[in-house]
Amino acid sequence: MSPKPILYKLDVSPGVRAVKMLAHVLDLELELRNVDLFNKKQFNPEYLKMNPCHTVPVLDDDGVVIWDSHAILIYLMDKYAKNDSMYPRDSVKRANINQLLFCDAAIFAKVIAIMKPIYFEGVKEVTDKQKANLEDSYESIERILDGKKFIAGNDMSIADFSLVATLTSANIAVPIDLKKYTNIAAWLKTMESLPYYELNAEGMRIHEEILKKCMSQ
Numbered sequence: 625m626s627p628k629p630i631l632y633k634l635d636v637s638p639g640v641r642a643v644k645m646l647a648h649v650l651d652l653e654l655e656l657r658n659v660d661l662f663n664k665k666q667f668n669p670e671y672l673k674m675n676p677c678h679t680v681p682v683l684d685d686d687g688v689v690i691w692d693s694h695a696i697l698i699y700l701m702d703k704y705a706k707n708d709s710m711y712p713r714d715s716v717k718r719a720n721i722n723q724l725l726f727c728d729a730a731i732f733a734k735v736i737a738i739m740k741p742i743y744f745e746g747v748k749e750v751t752d753k754q755k756a757n758l759e760d761s762y763e764s765i766e767r768i769l770d771g772k773k774f775i776a777g778n779d780m781s782i783a784d785f786s787l788v789a790t791l792t793s794a795n796i797a798v799p800i801d802l803k804k805y806t807n808i809a810a811w812l813k814t815m816e817s818l819p820y821y822e823l824n825a826e827g828m829r830i831h832e833e834i835l836k837k838c839m840s841q
């Protein structure tokens with residue numbers, strides 16, 4: 625029998641939370657190993673050999689190493705899903721989900737550009753430009769969700785996991801106006817009602833605590 629896939633992680637990371645939610649849905653047990661990003665353990669030579677980009681999450685599935693959360697989600701679906709509803713084999717449906725995963729990666733980059741200076745460089749504020757950048761993404765997501773229950777349509781997909789993790793982290797730095805973005809509000813409510821949503825919420829709360837502490841010191 626193959627060993628459990630190993631997930632190198634820290635729960636503050638949106639990508640980690642997305643992978644944990646999918647693993648839960650797939651009923652896939654992971655061996656969880658924390659990587660202490662706050663003490664720069666991701667720069668250890670051993671870790672860099674596995675992930676030259678020094679980030680979490682990393683999945684090691686019996687020697688198959690994947691170091692991007694979106695790629696991990698796709699891999700887990702292809703390898704472990706009993707049905708493909710969250711990442712259909714149909715090429716048009718798949719292209720739609722792929723573009724949403726890339727959209728998530730772009731929003732995530734905006735979030736990290738805000739968080740890193742606050743976490744590591746003593747910055748205390750989010751600039752107007754950073755706020756405007758995220759607002760632009762909120763507007764896009766609001767438009768994408770128009771007339772849909774989930775981000776890719778009426779079925780939940782892996783893109784919902786990526787985006788809910790990223791947007792709930794973004795919301796900590798630049799609050800999402802749920803009265804203005806009513807489609808986002810409805811979608812968040814749906815996601816929050818998932819029985820395993822705590823896998824996102826827990827890490828997000830830790831993230832919020834650390835961020836508030838950094839900004840008030």
Ligand SMILES: N[C@@H](CCC(=O)N[C@@H](CS)C(=O)NCC(=O)O)C(=O)O
Binds near residue numbers: 693
């Ligand atoms: N595109 C990557 C980005 C992952 C990423 O940047 N993770 C952050 C944590 S939220 C990280 O590990 N940062 C540590 C570093 O850059 O050294 C993914 O989706 O997995």
